[in-house]
Each structure stands twice: as C-alpha cells, then as structure tokens.
Amino acid sequence: MTIPTSTRLADGRELIYFDDGATARSHTAVDTRPLDARSEANTGELRFDALTGDWVAIAAHRQTRTYLPPADQCPLCPSTGANLSEIPDSTYDVAVFENRFPSLGPAVGLIPDKPAWGTKGRAFGRCEVVAFTPEHTGSFGGLSTERARTVIDAWAHRTEALSALPGIKQVFPFENRGQDIGVTLHHPHGQIYAYSYVPPRSAVMAAAALSHFQAAGGRETLLGSIVAKESESGERMVAQGEHFSAYVPFAAHMPLEIHLTPHRHVPDFAALNNAERDELAVMYLDILRRLDNLYETPTPYIAAWHQAPLDALLRPAGRFHLELTSPRRAADKLKFLAGSEAAMGAFINDTTPEQTAAVLRATSAGPKTAADVKPAAAADQKANIS
Structure with a gap:
C-alpha cells in the first residue's frame, strides 16, 4: 500500500x-x-x-x-x-x-x-x-x-x-x-x-439504482445486474478479468464509450481490496491503450470515476464504476454536443455499441509505438464506425 x-x-x-x-x-x-x-x-x-x-x-x-x-x-x-x-x-x-x-x-x-x-x-x-x-x-x-x-x-x-x-x-x-x-x-x-x-447526473443514476435495489429487496444492485447481463451476452464486452469487466454499454451515449465495473459490490475506490486495485491498474491501462491505438493521434477522453453518494439512503445501492467517453467518431471528426444533446439531454449515437466493442476488442492494448501495426480486421471494422 x-x-x-x-x-x-x-x-x-x-x-x-x-x-x-x-x-x-x-x-x-x-x-x-x-x-x-x-x-x-x-x-x-x-x-x-x-x-x-x-x-x-x-x-x-x-x-x-x-x-x-x-x-x-x-x-x-x-x-x-x-x-x-x-x-x-x-x-x-x-x-x-x-x-x-x-x-x-x-x-x-x-x-x-x-x-x-x-x-x-x-x-x-x-x-x-x-x-x-x-x-x-x-x-x-x-x-x-x-x-x-x-x-x-x-x-x-x-x-x-x-x-x-x-x-x-x-x-x-x-x-x-x-x-x-x-x-x-x-x-x-x-x-x-x-x-x-449530489450533482444532477449522479442523482439520476442514484435514483435508478435505489429503485432497482428496493424492488430486489436489497439483494441485487442495478449495476451488478447490468454487468451480469453484459457478461452473458458478450457482444459488447471489451475485456474481462477476475475482478472487473470492461464493456461498451447497451445504450452508449457517445461514439466511444467504455464502462469498467467491479464484479463485487463496492461504493468507491477506498473500498477496493489490494487484489482489486492491482487488477484495476492493469485493466484501466488496457482500455486506455485500446482507445489510443484506434487512430494515429491521441484520442481525447473524459474518464469519470463514479462513486456512490454519501447519503445514507442512496449509498447502499450505488456501485463504483468508470465511464470512459470520447467525442471522437472518426480519425478527423468529433461529435459536438449541440441542440438535441446540449439543450435537451437527448443523445443520438452515430455508431452501434456492438460495432464499437468489436473494434476495441480487435485493437491492440499494448503501449503505442511507431512500430505498432493494426490488425487488418480492426482496420476494416474501424472504417465502418466512421
């Protein structure tokens, strides 16, 4: 430590x-x-x-x-x-x-x-x-x-x-x-x-988590259920470890979006044990490098580490996770949050989550060097998500 x-x-x-x-x-x-x-x-x-x-x-x-x-x-x-x-x-x-x-x-x-x-x-x-x-x-x-x-x-x-x-x-x-x-x-x-x-987006997620938690009699969290379903499906999974899963969410808001979620219900970073922290370091680097290796130039992103609110009612239902998003929709194109997204909060994604997950799975997770060569399959799929 x-x-x-x-x-x-x-x-x-x-x-x-x-x-x-x-x-x-x-x-x-x-x-x-x-x-x-x-x-x-x-x-x-x-x-x-x-x-x-x-x-x-x-x-x-x-x-x-x-x-x-x-x-x-x-x-x-x-x-x-x-x-x-x-x-x-x-x-x-x-x-x-x-x-x-x-x-x-x-x-x-x-x-x-x-x-x-x-x-x-x-x-x-x-x-x-x-x-x-x-x-x-x-x-x-x-x-x-x-x-x-x-x-x-x-x-x-x-x-x-x-x-x-x-x-x-x-x-x-x-x-x-x-x-x-x-x-x-x-x-x-x-x-x-x-x-x-509690900030607005966190409040929305906390309310959804609490509703699911209460409906399940306190036996299941919303994010735990989602991770289980994503794992069972597999089509949006990017990488899996013993303690964490990384996947493109079913209803991804952004062209590039990856969620990294622990398999155990924990509220925040402080609650992770040593084995979970060790694996988190490896898996976080894995998905960041996949993101950077998609294109020839570095990919802009927001890494948002969502932790459970400290409110006594909301906290038991909240689950720690990462939401990694990028507005990059092609090598030379960005998605700008304009009328529908910025004014109404109604997102429109120009790619399918399944397609994005396939591209990320096929992209190298190694440190980027000048000698890196992208697999042909990844290059073909990458062209499709533009």
Missing part, C-alpha cells in the same frame, strides 16, 4: 506526495513562492436553478487560472530554479494538491436544504489536482502498471479523506484528456471534486 507524505504550499494549501511501492521517500523541499495566504472567505458562490433543480457554481476567480502554459512554465512539473511550480520537490511519483483556482471551496459546510428561486450560498466543497507523473509529456495510458497502481491508491486515500469532510455529499475523481475536451494544462493530470450536493 502506498504511503502518503503530507506537506503545505506557501499559501497554506495541502500537498500530498504518493511514492511508488510501500516505502515513502523524504519530501522536505519547501515552497518558497511569495504567495498570499489563502482565505476561506474567498470561496465562490452556489446559486440554485429553480427551473431544473440544479446547483450552479459561480467561480469568477477562475478566469485568471493558468491556461496552456509553455513546458518551461508548467505548474505540475517538479520545481526548478527557473520554474517554481506547485510541486516544490525536484522529483516525485504522484502528487495531489488543493487547486489554486477551485470551483468549490476551500471552505466546507452545509448548503441550504430547502432552496427556491433566488437561493444562493457559499460554494462549499474541495477541488484537488492529481499529477500522475513528473514527466511533462505523455498520458495515463503510457504509465507503468506500478505507477497506475500508485494513482489508484492516491484516489482511494483522497476519497476516504474528502468523504469525511463536513457537508460533503459526493466525491468525484476524473480526468479530462486533450484540448478537444478543454484541458488547460498539457501535463498528464486529473482532478477530484468533493461536492456539497
């Missing part, structure tokens, strides 16, 4: 190092930047949308956040004399720190419980950044299995810690990869949001 080392940045934000393996290194470097002390009084605002029932974070201070800096000014690379970054140590494996420009927090607490039009309050919560590697270039799919396992331990550690904060209702680790998705830093990294409310 990875051992974390906690320290503080110049403005008081927490920074935690996670080292590969079971032995923590010494991380004594001090952040010497002349930063003003961070104040919880600077927390943004939450406003209630009475038309939809959604909470919206108003975070105007994020307009000044770092945007696609050159490599020699990257805030996630190890600090040097010429670049004092967010990570003062000259070397690290994985680092997690509180976001300098958070959408939520840094203050935590309870939001209004009976909102109506005009209700607003402080944007309680926590936003953290997870740097997967000290290397400025590359991607999660290019990490070693050991490093991927370290990141999983970091996600588990932060899930447990953030879940214990006052007022937190949902902890959401995710990665936006690629400029087409909207990343503002090229360095391989992800984020963790700890919400003071």
Whole structure:
C-alpha cells in the first residue's frame, strides 16, 4: 500500500506526495513562492436553478487560472530554479494538491436544504489536482502498471479523506484528456471534486439504482445486474478479468464509450481490496491503450470515476464504476454536443455499441509505438464506425 507524505504550499494549501511501492521517500523541499495566504472567505458562490433543480457554481476567480502554459512554465512539473511550480520537490511519483483556482471551496459546510428561486450560498466543497507523473509529456495510458497502481491508491486515500469532510455529499475523481475536451494544462493530470450536493447526473443514476435495489429487496444492485447481463451476452464486452469487466454499454451515449465495473459490490475506490486495485491498474491501462491505438493521434477522453453518494439512503445501492467517453467518431471528426444533446439531454449515437466493442476488442492494448501495426480486421471494422 502506498504511503502518503503530507506537506503545505506557501499559501497554506495541502500537498500530498504518493511514492511508488510501500516505502515513502523524504519530501522536505519547501515552497518558497511569495504567495498570499489563502482565505476561506474567498470561496465562490452556489446559486440554485429553480427551473431544473440544479446547483450552479459561480467561480469568477477562475478566469485568471493558468491556461496552456509553455513546458518551461508548467505548474505540475517538479520545481526548478527557473520554474517554481506547485510541486516544490525536484522529483516525485504522484502528487495531489488543493487547486489554486477551485470551483468549490476551500471552505466546507452545509448548503441550504430547502432552496427556491433566488437561493444562493457559499460554494462549499474541495477541488484537488492529481499529477500522475513528473514527466511533462505523455498520458495515463503510457504509465507503468506500478505507477497506475500508485494513482489508484492516491484516489482511494483522497476519497476516504474528502468523504469525511463536513457537508460533503459526493466525491468525484476524473480526468479530462486533450484540448478537444478543454484541458488547460498539457501535463498528464486529473482532478477530484468533493461536492456539497449530489450533482444532477449522479442523482439520476442514484435514483435508478435505489429503485432497482428496493424492488430486489436489497439483494441485487442495478449495476451488478447490468454487468451480469453484459457478461452473458458478450457482444459488447471489451475485456474481462477476475475482478472487473470492461464493456461498451447497451445504450452508449457517445461514439466511444467504455464502462469498467467491479464484479463485487463496492461504493468507491477506498473500498477496493489490494487484489482489486492491482487488477484495476492493469485493466484501466488496457482500455486506455485500446482507445489510443484506434487512430494515429491521441484520442481525447473524459474518464469519470463514479462513486456512490454519501447519503445514507442512496449509498447502499450505488456501485463504483468508470465511464470512459470520447467525442471522437472518426480519425478527423468529433461529435459536438449541440441542440438535441446540449439543450435537451437527448443523445443520438452515430455508431452501434456492438460495432464499437468489436473494434476495441480487435485493437491492440499494448503501449503505442511507431512500430505498432493494426490488425487488418480492426482496420476494416474501424472504417465502418466512421
């Protein structure tokens, strides 16, 4: 199990190092930047949308956040004399720190419980950044299995810690990869949001899960039933292990969409045992590499790690899983969420899930190199999903 080392940045934000393996290194470097002390009084605002029932974070201070800096000014690379970054140590494996420009927090607490039009309050919560590697270039799919396992331990550690904060209702680790998705830093990294409310999509999934769970008398979860049916069918299955299954869902919303679900009912990263974390590292790398090997250029994606809400009623029915999606529908085409999807939430998929699964099964899961040659069958199928 990875051992974390906690320290503080110049403005008081927490920074935690996670080292590969079971032995923590010494991380004594001090952040010497002349930063003003961070104040919880600077927390943004939450406003209630009475038309939809959604909470919206108003975070105007994020307009000044770092945007696609050159490599020699990257805030996630190890600090040097010429670049004092967010990570003062000259070397690290994985680092997690509180976001300098958070959408939520840094203050935590309870939001209004009976909102109506005009209700607003402080944007309680926590936003953290997870740097997967000290290397400025590359991607999660290019990490070693050991490093991927370290990141999983970091996600588990932060899930447990953030879940214990006052007022937190949902902890959401995710990665936006690629400029087409909207990343503002090229360095391989992800984020963790700890919400003071259950976000809209999570609330919809939680309600469906609870309804199924109650109808089954608490003996079966919705996602457990879905995994069993996908496994029995097999036509949308991409990869299977002892503890996890990866598949294109029956009603995939996006041209490229893969779900990675544990066979055992667990609510979040923190509940995974060592054997499950070991296999998750291997299988996550497997599907990321398949995604990247589809085309000659890196595939943009959103990796959304769905964890059960912390609400006592919803949590027993919620099951941890990954939803990996990409808007890429061909080598040179993206699916844009326009009228039907963006305005109405009514998705239209230009490919069939069965076709996409067949393409992904036939695509190499090895690290991408210049010598990689795609199987002919995969190339034929790939042409069909364009």
